[in-house]
Amino acid sequence: MTGRNAFYAQSGGVTAVINATACGLIQEARRLRLQQPGSIGKVYAGHDGILGALTEELIDTDLESDADIARLRYTPGGAFGSSRYHLGPLATHRRHFERLIEVFRAYDIGYVFINGGDGSMGAAWHLSQTLAELGYPLQVIGLPKTVDNDLVLTDTCPGFGSVAKYVATSMREAGFDVASMARTSTRIFILEAMGRHAGWIAAAAGLASGHEGEPPHLLLFPEVRFDAERFLARVEACVQRFGYCTIAAAEGLCDEGGCAIGALPQSELPSHTQAGGVGRYIAELIHARLGYKYHLALADYLQRAARHLASGTDVEQAHALGVAAVDRAVAGGRDIMLTLHRLADRPYRWEIGEVPLTAVANRERRMPAEFIAADGFHITDICRAYLQPLIEGEDPPPFRDGLPDYMHLGNHRVPRRLQAFLP
């Protein structure tokens, strides 16, 4: 007896550990179909996520060895390709949903796993509802994934712990560099971190600071409206007191007008400065107003791809969620997203829970007020207690010839059975 097959889609921006979730999911499916025949069949992965289902670009994960699937655990990026493709409303995009039914029926797909953020959970719910309405009920299960840590109802999101560890480490290291030369050279260092709507990643940089005076000195969050005069006064006070000032700024910083600062029209910037990112804006502002030389780092994709410095906690959680998704699917779960539930801070204990997709879809969690220092420029001890366990543990990949030995799967496409389809 063969169980129904599964379709797995990576969705949205990739992370250092999304493949660890894929690894856990595929490993558990392989284990279960041997031990509980009829429970689950093949795992097909969509090439570029849900887009691969529309185009019938399906990857047969059975064609990968157990050893290669195990190596997914330590390979960053999205092994099968990811996308932010929107299926659209049924009223105007009925052909999308009819195509999905055609493909899912052809491959006897009974389980769909969507590995993504809040937008992807909205898409997962929409998919489930629409296909049920059209007479093809599926068990859709969401798996959290986002470096932004902005999903509600879960303690954290896989991907965040690793980017948090990366930015905190990077800030600590750069801080040692700047401190060495501040008296005669550069006094200002700015690290621009990801985070368009929430300051979780910039907050994590704050973990590098063990006590007052240690880098980073100032954090800039999207949750706190940027007040240039207050900020400049703090920078100057910091330089006077410690000899230098290090800053982690979230890319989504907003000013009194509410717009993202990096997107300000050039005419509104101080003269002779360039727009194009919050970090550069802040740097030029300090230079123009206080006259200090600055250095600016823009970690960009480096931060979310840095598997070499992944958090052990993050890797473990990402993998465990993949395993649990299969277990809950064969137990009948549907229209849920799996969550991480914190039982204790220190030592950190957690378990896997679940919430309805509707409870998390298209909702963003910003930093609570009690996580942000009263002056708006740093994190509180409550925030530290929350963040600390998420960056703990090291789980380096194997190295070969001095570099991480990451792996490309074969990604063998299933030969097409259906007519071509142009989404």
Added chain:
Amino acid sequence: MTGRNAFYAQSGGVTAVINATACGLIQEARRLRLQQPGSIGKVYAGHDGILGALTEELIDTDLESDADIARLRYTPGGAFGSSRYHLGPLATHRRHFERLIEVFRAYDIGYVFINGGDGSMGAAWHLSQTLAELGYPLQVIGLPKTVDNDLVLTDTCPGFGSVAKYVATSMREAGFDVASMARTSTRIFILEAMGRHAGWIAAAAGLASGHEGEPPHLLLFPEVRFDAERFLARVEACVQRFGYCTIAAAEGLCDEGGCAIGALPQSELPSHTQAGGVGRYIAELIHARLGYKYHLALADYLQRAARHLASGTDVEQAHALGVAAVDRAVAGGRDIMLTLHRLADRPYRWEIGEVPLTAVANRERRMPAEFIAADGFHITDICRAYLQPLIEGEDPPPFRDGLPDYMHLGNHRVPRRLQAFLP
């Protein structure tokens, strides 16, 4: 019988391993003065390098425990502070040299170790010559240090191997990220690397590419004049062939006019673009001309401070040079810089040599023509054979609470004995 004391100065931009050199030097001095009484006395470190000698801001390294000195091996930045201070010519700055003699005499300094790049070796030679002329002969020994890898007559420079490992790892990781989403999102990724005059660091990013088509696809070196049309044609061909294009660009890239591209006046840039760094220039150029969405990373200090990802080879060489400097000093060495001499590529074998300070002072080593691919956009196999051993080996620092457990020395200043001096 007490040997003469030593003065150790960190000079110029700091690295992930300059403290490993300090560690080796202090450890060897401690060992020798026990085993060969009279050979060497205390090691004083200058606060902010040579500046600390002028201002009599001396750090007595004897006040640090053996355990803390050992921890220097894995702590980035310059533990005693570094500077690029210029003493000036004797004719106009005689008081500087007289002051140095006053301080060195007061502390019975017989050995001076300058840990820096080609400019610092010039300063070391100038110091040695001038003080001898003024009747205070010293044994001055230079220790190489620069992420730029641009010192002549040494196989490599401590600091470079680690930044090389960092940029190659970062490029590989970002490459996995970009490849995951290129079909539906970002097709262009640019990493701006350090290297104002020489392309060594950008070249090292090339190690991430095991075969054609693997990131990075294109490298931009200061040694190759930037030709925008040829470059854009290669970017487009790369996107057509592989679906995306990843680029590592040295910050010192030059165009036909010979000027650093990041310094071009804004009027010469394509309209609506912003100057301020080669990476952004290249990114905006691609966007304006080819229309592709891009992501840009600016590693800045992160690359040279990334001790968490240091090259084992680099750490070992940096430490060994510190040890050797003391040995050569007590054996009578003077006016030399220690070098690394390559005996074999694979397995890498090396030994420590020496050259006169005059042979390395103020000379820069750019990449030889045979290291650069015929089309100017990548490295050759000869270059790979040279670079490969320099990034090999991992030597991670200890971690505590999820972050590298770097250390601040006490840096106890010797109480001042002399009149204050304003340099």
